[in-house]
Amino acid sequence: MSTYSPHRTIAAISTPSGVGGIAVVRLSGPDAFRIAACHVALPSDSRSHRLSPFRIGDSLLDEVVVTLFPAPHSYTGLDTVEFSCHGSLYIQQTLLQALLDSGASMAEPGEFTRQAFLSGRLNLSQAEAVADLIDSTNASAHRLAISQLRGGYASLLAQLRQQLVDLTALLELELDFSDEDVEFADRHQLSSLVAELQRNVSQLIDSFSLGNAIKRGIPVAIVGKPNVGKSSLLNALLADDRAIVSPIPGTTRDTIEETLTLEGLTFRFIDTAGLRQTDDPIEAIGRDRAIQSVRNATVILFVRDATEPYSGTFLDEVSQMLDGISQKEKIMFFVHNKADLVPPPYPPGHAISARTGQGLDQLKQSIIQAVRQRMDHTEGVMLTNLRHREALSHVQQALDHVEQGLVDNLPADLVAIDLRDALHHLGTITGQVTSDEVLGTIFSRFCIGK
Numbered sequence: 001m002s003t004y005s006p007h008r009t010i011a012a013i014s015t016p017s018g019v020g021g022i023a024v025v026r027l028s029g030p031d032a033f034r035i036a037a038c039h040v041a042l043p044s045d046s047r048s049h050r051l052s053p054f055r056i057g058d059s060l061l062d063e064v065v066v067t068l069f070p071a072p073h074s075y076t077g078l079d080t081v082e083f084s085c086h087g088s089l090y091i092q093q094t095l096l097q098a099l100l101d102s103g104a105s106m107a108e109p110g111e112f113t114r115q116a117f118l119s120g121r122l123n124l125s126q127a128e129a130v131a132d133l134i135d136s137t138n139a140s141a142h143r144l145a146i147s148q149l150r151g152g153y154a155s156l157l158a159q160l161r162q163q164l165v166d167l168t169a170l171l172e173l174e175l176d177f178s179d180e181d182v183e184f185a186d187r188h189q190l191s192s193l194v195a196e197l198q199r200n201v202s203q204l205i206d207s208f209s210l211g212n213a214i215k216r217g218i219p220v221a222i223v224g225k226p227n228v229g230k231s232s233l234l235n236a237l238l239a240d241d242r243a244i245v246s247p248i249p250g251t252t253r254d255t256i257e258e259t260l261t262l263e264g265l266t267f268r269f270i271d272t273a274g275l276r277q278t279d280d281p282i283e284a285i286g287r288d289r290a291i292q293s294v295r296n297a298t299v300i301l302f303v304r305d306a307t308e309p310y311s312g313t314f315l316d317e318v319s320q321m322l323d324g325i326s327q328k329e330k331i332m333f334f335v336h337n338k339a340d341l342v343p344p345p346y347p348p349g350h351a352i353s354a355r356t357g358q359g360l361d362q363l364k365q366s367i368i369q370a371v372r373q374r375m376d377h378t379e380g381v382m383l384t385n386l387r388h389r390e391a392l393s394h395v396q397q398a399l400d401h402v403e404q405g406l407v408d409n410l411p412a413d414l415v416a417i418d419l420r421d422a423l424h425h426l427g428t429i430t431g432q433v434t435s436d437e438v439l440g441t442i443f444s445r446f447c448i449g450k
Helices: 032-037 089-101 109-118 126-134 139-149 152-175 185-206 208-216 230-238 281-296 312-320 362-379 386-408 412-430 436-444
Strands: 010-013 018-029 049-056 059-068 080-087 218-224 255-260 265-271 299-305 329-339
Touching: 010 089, 010 109, 010 299, 018 089, 018 109, 032 080, 049 089, 049 139, 059 089, 080 089, 109 126, 109 436, 126 139, 126 152, 139 152, 139 265, 139 386, 152 185, 152 265, 152 412, 185 208, 185 386, 208 218, 208 265, 208 362, 208 386, 218 230, 230 255, 230 265, 230 299, 230 362, 255 362, 265 299, 299 362, 299 436, 329 362, 386 412
Parallel strands: 218 265, 218 299, 299 329
Antiparallel strands: 010 018, 018 080, 049 059, 059 080, 255 265
């Protein structure tokens, strides 16, 4: 059960568990300086840090560097002290216990960042970006988290909110003067403003697919008929014999997934079972999983055997596989494998040889460039958080109701209800509308010490 209180002073080890050269113990809250002074000599007013012996009673524990961050100029927005000690597990735990014995409380997961949110240092979307920054494993995911942390995403949300506030104000002014039959905004003009809001919200929602993929690894499905060299292509991309390669059709019965980071982007390459009609129930399951991989992928590599006659049937099969899939969300490449066995010219697409490496570098570069072009179209702001996507979906639904209400010429008070609903859901992203349950769920994702 959560013991969180905005008035308590908390402490925790902020560096990873284990032995290292240096460890950092953080203390934050209204009594931080008083508790720290029980054990160390604090820096003078003219200095932010000093080397000081950390004492527990008359016993010396370690020589530590004490750094003061007076409120509001700290990460949490509250008085904060950081102790840099030697990385001995005994020293870390003993130092932390001494702070707890002197009046501090053990920090819950994410509680330092929660303090930063509640003190106004970060809005909720920025606080969540801290977790994304810690979890980032490649340059692109890092850039997305930094952009969100520095407020680029929050700034866009603030613009959306201001537009909603302005619309609501115009309608509610009409309510104040309803007895005088005054209309402060032309309904056609309001419809145009609502349409612009819907476009902006829709673009953010559409960016989630790519933003979440960059954050977690961009899924690349390798699909095609049996024995065209899908597993060989996976092995060649990874420069490792990850998948079993055999001339026997149907060797791959399930998906095989491996990650590879290329120029700051992490890709999840997924080798799939061959696509063909079969009476084998196990192979049929593998085929169905291959189709599901296509549906979930950001990038699709359709592989064919270049030694076989090229015909439109290949394109027909691709179209059937994509039936019901929004192709605008997919980045697709046609890959003609075993090109080393046939002379050019080759059909449109990428002619490669998984055996010799022919064309592999060009294929990788094409994939990277296609993803980066898709990123450029988002103008650097992408949705990466599922909670935000769900909230924006509710905003979109409320705006749909507003649009319909304007079309049906509903009274201003009814239209304003839907606008206020849109404002409510937008506020759940930035933290203007919160509950303890939501905050507890969000910050529980963090490690203790952050």
